[in-house]
Amino acid sequence: MSVRAPYLTPGRLTATTAALALLLLASIVGAVLVGPVPASLWRALGQGGTSSADYTILFRTRLPRVLLGAVVGGSLGAAGAALQALLRNPLACPHLLGISGGAAVAGVLALLAGADALSPLVPFAAFLGAIGAIVIVTLGARADGRTTPHAILLVGVVFNALAAAALMLVNTLSSYLQAQGVLFWIMGSLSTQSYTLVAAAAAYAVAGLAWLLRHALDLNLLAAGEEGALQLGVDVERARRAVFVAASLLVGAAVSMSGMIGFVGLIVPHLLRLLLGPDHRLLLPASFLGGGAFLIWADTLARTMLGPAELPVGVVTALTGGPFFLYLLHRDLRRALG
Amino acid sequence: MTPLLEADTVSFGYGARQVLRTVSLTLLPGEILGVIGPNGSGKTTLVRLLSGVLAPSAGTVRLAGRPLTAYRRREVARRLAVVPQDPTIDFPFTALEVVLMGRAPHLSALAFPRARDLAIAREAMARLEVAEVESRPLDRLSGGERQRVLLARALAQEPEVLLLDEPTTHLDLRHQAGIHDVARALARERGHAVVSVLHDLNLAALFCDRLMLLAGGVVVGQGSPEAVLTVDALQQAYQTQVYVGRNERTGAPVVLPLPRR
Numbered sequence: 001m002s003v004r005a006p007y008l009t010p011g012r013l014t015a016t017t018a019a020l021a022l023l024l025l026a027s028i029v030g031a032v033l034v035g036p037v038p039a040s041l042w043r044a045l046g047q048g049g050t051s052s053a054d055y056t057i058l059f060r061t062r063l064p065r066v067l068l069g070a071v072v073g074g075s076l077g078a079a080g081a082a083l084q085a086l087l088r089n090p091l092a093c094p095h096l097l098g099i100s101g102g103a104a105v106a107g108v109l110a111l112l113a114g115a116d117a118l119s120p121l122v123p124f125a126a127f128l129g130a131i132g133a134i135v136i137v138t139l140g141a142r143a144d145g146r147t148t149p150h151a152i153l154l155v156g157v158v159f160n161a162l163a164a165a166a167l168m169l170v171n172t173l174s175s176y177l178q179a180q181g182v183l184f185w186i187m188g189s190l191s192t193q194s195y196t197l198v199a200a201a202a203a204y205a206v207a208g209l210a211w212l213l214r215h216a217l218d219l220n221l222l223a224a225g226e227e228g229a230l231q232l233g234v235d236v237e238r239a240r241r242a243v244f245v246a247a248s249l250l251v252g253a254a255v256s257m258s259g260m261i262g263f264v265g266l267i268v269p270h271l272l273r274l275l276l277g278p279d280h281r282l283l284l285p286a287s288f289l290g291g292g293a294f295l296i297w298a299d300t301l302a303r304t305m306l307g308p309a310e311l312p313v314g315v316v317t318a319l320t321g322g323p324f325f326l327y328l329l330h331r332d333l334r335r336a337l338g
Numbered sequence: 339m340t341p342l343l344e345a346d347t348v349s350f351g352y353g354a355r356q357v358l359r360t361v362s363l364t365l366l367p368g369e370i371l372g373v374i375g376p377n378g379s380g381k382t383t384l385v386r387l388l389s390g391v392l393a394p395s396a397g398t399v400r401l402a403g404r405p406l407t408a409y410r411r412r413e414v415a416r417r418l419a420v421v422p423q424d425p426t427i428d429f430p431f432t433a434l435e436v437v438l439m440g441r442a443p444h445l446s447a448l449a450f451p452r453a454r455d456l457a458i459a460r461e462a463m464a465r466l467e468v469a470e471v472e473s474r475p476l477d478r479l480s481g482g483e484r485q486r487v488l489l490a491r492a493l494a495q496e497p498e499v500l501l502l503d504e505p506t507t508h509l510d511l512r513h514q515a516g517i518h519d520v521a522r523a524l525a526r527e528r529g530h531a532v533v534s535v536l537h538d539l540n541l542a543a544l545f546c547d548r549l550m551l552l553a554g555g556v557v558v559g560q561g562s563p564e565a566v567l568t569v570d571a572l573q574q575a576y577q578t579q580v581y582v583g584r585n586e587r588t589g590a591p592v593v594l595p596l597p598r599r
Contacts, residue, residue, distance in 0.1 A: 006434040006473035010450050088428045217447055221439055223428040227391050231422075232495075233415030233443035278429035281448075 008279040016282060020289035024070060027293040031066045031300045032058055036307030064198055069190045069299045069313075070292035071201045072258045073268075075208065075250040077291020080265025081272075081283050082212050085219035086243050087152055090273075093266035094130075094251045097156030100262075101163025102133025103248075103255035104185045108170055120200060127204075127252030133159060134244050188261035188314035190299050197257060204253030209288055211246035215239050216280040223278070261314045263321030264291050264298075270325070340403045342367055342531040343418075343499050348387055348397035350380075357383045358555045360397070365499070367529035370522060372536050372546030372563075376576050379552040381535045382423065385503045388533065389420045401499065415443035418499040419492035423507065425484040430475035433487045437463055437472075440494030455494075462493035465520060481508035489517060493524070500524065502534040506541065514538070518545035539593040543567055544585075551575055567591040 005012060033041065037057055044054040080093045087097075094100045106129025107122050115121040137159050141151035164186070171182040192198065218239040221229045226236050254261075268291040269283065276282055295313070298320065302311040343365040350358045358380045365371055373381050386392040388399055390406045399406045401417055409417075419440070427436055440462075441455040451459070463469045466486040471479055476487060485508050492500060500521065506514040522545060524530040536542045542549055542563065549566040551559035553575035559566040572580045572593065579596035 006432045007438055007451070007456075008435075085429075090429075214447060217442060217445075220431070220435075221442055223431060224422075224439065225426075225428075227386070228420075228422060230391050230411060231389055231415060231418075231420040232439055233412035235411050273429065277435075278431055279435065 008277070008282055013282050016276060017285050017289070020286055020293075024289045024293045024296075027296045028063075028066050028070060031069075031296045032062045034300050034304060035062060036304055060193060064192050064195055065190050065299070065303075066296055067195075067198045068192050068201060068257060069296040071198060071205050072190065072254040072261065073264050073295025073298075074288040074292035075201070075205045075254040076261065076265040077268040077287035077294070078205075078209050078212060078284050079247040079250040079254075080291075081269035081280065081287040082215075082219060082243050082247050083265070084269055085222060085280055086240060088222065088225070089150075089153055090270055091266070092153060092156075093263075094247070095260065095262040095265060096160060097133070097153070098137060098159035098161075098163050099130045099133045099156075099248065099251050100255050100260045101160045101167070102136075103127070103130040103252045104260050105129055105163050105166050105170075106132065107256045108167060108182055108185055112170065112174065118194065118197060123200065123204060123253050123256035126256035127248055130248035130252040130255070131245065133163070134248060138244075185255075185259040187312035188259035190258050190295075190313055191310075192257070201253050201257045204249055205288075208246045208250035208253070209284065211242060211249070212284050213281070215242050215246075216284055219243070219280040219284075220278070259314070261295070261317055263317040263325070264295055267321045267325055268294055339366055341365055341400075342402055343388060343533070344400040344403075345384075345388065346398045346400065348394040348399060350383055350387055350392060350394050356555060358387070361552075361555075361557055362397075363550060363560075365531040365533065367498070367531055368525045369548065370525050370532040370534065370546045372534050372542040372549045373552065374536055374539060374542050374549055374566075375552035379575075380555040381552055382503060384552070385420065385501050385533070385535055389418060389501055390414055412443045415495060415497075417497055418501065419495040419497035420501045421485075421489050421492045421503060421505050423503045425476075425481070425488045425508070427476045430477060432473050432475055433468060433479065433483075434459060434463070434472035436476050436487055437491045437494050440491040443495060458496065459490070459494045462490040463487070465493065466490045467516070482510060482513055485509060486513065486517070489520070493520075498530060500530055500532045502532065504535050504537060506536070506538065514541060515544075521545070539567060539572075540585075540590075543590040543592070544588060563591055567593055 039054040039057040041058060043049055043052055044058050049055050076094060083092045083094065084090050103126040107126040110122050110125035111117060137152060137156045140155040167182060167186050174182060218234045221232045221234045224232060229236050269287045272286045272290050273283060276286055298316040299313045302313040302316045305311060341364045345361055345363045347360045347362055348358065349360055361384060373384060375381055387394050437459040438451050441451055441459060460469065463472060466489055468483055468486050468490060471483055476484055485505060489505060505517050518541065521532045525532050534546065546563060548561060549563050550557055551566050551571060558575055559571045567582055569580060569582050579598060581594045581596050583592045585592050
C-alpha cells in the first residue's frame, strides 16, 4: 500500500502535474529520435538542414505522429478516468462501453458518404457517434427511470460488440481501397504527416479536458453514490450530462484521428489512481499527461519492433496493457478475499 | 419559532405501491426526533423525502419555512446533512478526504479547502474519535470507524438539520451511545434539529425527545417516548408480543421482545 498525504494540496497538484508534463515532453523528444532509420537532430537543425533527409524524417514524419500519439493517448486517458468515476466502476473505459465503437461507426459512415478524410466533418461525426452510443447505452440500461453502473457496463459491452460487427460488415461490403480505410478504424494507427490534424485533435482535447476539470469535484463526490452526491449538493443529472458530452468530445476526436485504440483509457487512470490517489482534480490532468506518454512509447514499439514493418499500435497497447490489467485485477481479488 | 424541518401531509409510492401516506412532522431547533417502526414501514423512504432525494407524490417538505423544491441542491446541502445507512465510498479516498467532502457545498467548484475547512473537518473527526485514521483509505477501516467518519462528514457540512438513517447498525455499545451523545450535544449547543431512524427501541427511548412510530407507511403514534412505547401500540405495529418496563437509572421505557408460545 502506497503511503500518501491524507488530502490533495494545491502544492502537490502543481508539483505532480509539472513532473508528468516533463515526462511527456521527454517522451516526445525521445520518441522522435527513435526509429528504424537513423536520423540526426544536429544535421536536421544545422545549416541548410531543412532540405536534409534527417529533417524530413524527424519533423515531417516522426514528430507529427508522436504529437498525435500524445493527444490521442491523453484524450483516452482523461475520458477513461472520468467514465470510471461517473459509472463508479474501475473497469469502465471508452472502449469497453462501446463509445469508441459508436464513434468509429459514425466516422466510417461519414467517410463512405463522401466526406474528405481530413475534413473536420469526420471528427464531428465521430463525436456525434460517441454521444449516440452513450445515449443508447444509458437508455438501454434504464428500467423504471433508474439505471445502475452495473447495467450500463453490461449494455455497453453488448453495444461494443454490435459496433465491432457493424464495422466488419462495412469492411466486407466496401471495395478494397475503402476496406483499407475501414481496417484502419478497427486496428488503430497514429500514422499522420499533418500538423493541421494534430492541431485539430489538440483543440478538441483541450476543450474536453477543461470541461471535465470543471466537474472534477462532482466526480469525487459521486464516489458516495448518486444519492450521497445529491445530499452533498451535486446536481447529479447536470454533472452526468456534462461529463458524457466532454468524454464524447475527447473520444470522438481521438477515434476519428487514430481509429480504435484500446486499453489506454482503462489502464492509465487505474495505475495513476493507485499511485496518486483518487482525487479527480489531480487524476484527470495526470491521466491526460500519462496517457499521452504511454501511447507515445506504445507506438514507438509498434513502429520499431519489426521495423521497417509496422505493428498496429492497438496490438501493442493490448499486449502490454492486458497482462498488467490482469495482474491488477488479481491483486484486487486477493485483497477482497483476504 | 419557525420549524427547521416540516413535512406537511406527505405521501409517496413506488409505482402503484403506496409506501408512505399523509405523514406530517414538525421539528424545532434543538429537537431530536426518533423514527421507529418495523422493517418496510417506510422509515428510509421518509429520510429520502426529507432530504429531497425523492419528491413526494403529494404534500410538501419545508426546510426553514421554504419548500425543499425551491432550493438549489448546494443550498440544501449547506443546511441539511444525511448520514447514510450503508457507509461505502468508491475508490480509496482517505478518511480525511471523505470528511472534507462535507465542505464541498461551502466551496466553489475548483477551490481547495482553506485552513478553516481543514480545522472544521479535523475537529469533527476528533469529536468522533477518528482523528488517528485520517490518512487511511476509508475501505481499510472497520464498519464502526467508517460510520463515524461519515457522521464526521455530516458535521463538517455544518448543517442545521441532521438526518441519521440507522446510524448505529455497525457500532458497538460504546459508540452507539457515543453517536447519540454527539447528536444530543449538537442539538443542545448549536440548536441543530436531528431526525434519527432507529431499529433499537431502547436507544430511541434514551436519546430522543420525541418518537414517531410508523407501521405500513402510516404514523400510528407520535409523542414522548413514554407515550409512544406502550405495549398495545408496539404489539399492534410489530405484530409480536413485547414487554415494556422502566430503566431504573434513567426512568426511560425499556422494550424487550417476548417469545411466542
